[in-house]
Amino acid sequence: MDTDLKKELDVLVTxxxxxxxxxxxxxxDPGMKHxxxxxTIEDVRQGFMLIAAREKEISEALGKPSLHRPMYKGDTPKTNVVKLHGLSDKKDKD
Structure with a gap:
């Protein structure tokens, strides 16, 4: 059964x-007519939500967290990348 779920997940991701x-x-581009x-736009959104929900169900059934989430143009990411200036991966030479 895990093989069938994995195949379904692969199809959904694709x-x-x-x-x-x-x-x-x-x-x-912003300001232009779609x-x-x-x-149809709402149908596409609903399709993305259905795909994401099923991906999540399958991932949970397989014991894996779902990392795939649809992003729409104009959506704000839920995470922020913060650059830390002055930190380096290299060790200081004395």
Missing amino acids: LRKILSGVVREITP PLSEG
Whole structure:
């Protein structure tokens, strides 16, 4: 059964990547009219949510945390990268 779940997860990940690629390519620059209707845009969002929910279910069933989350243009990342100036990986030479 784990093999079937793994295959399903692989299919979902691939579909999500394809769908997100299409969305990125057709998303217009700010201020321009979107080629898709509001209904279609909402359907795509719902599709992403269904894919993400099923990915999470399968990942939990396989004992793995889900790291795949869809990001939409304009979404704010939930994490921030902070650069620490003055720190170095190299040891100081005396």
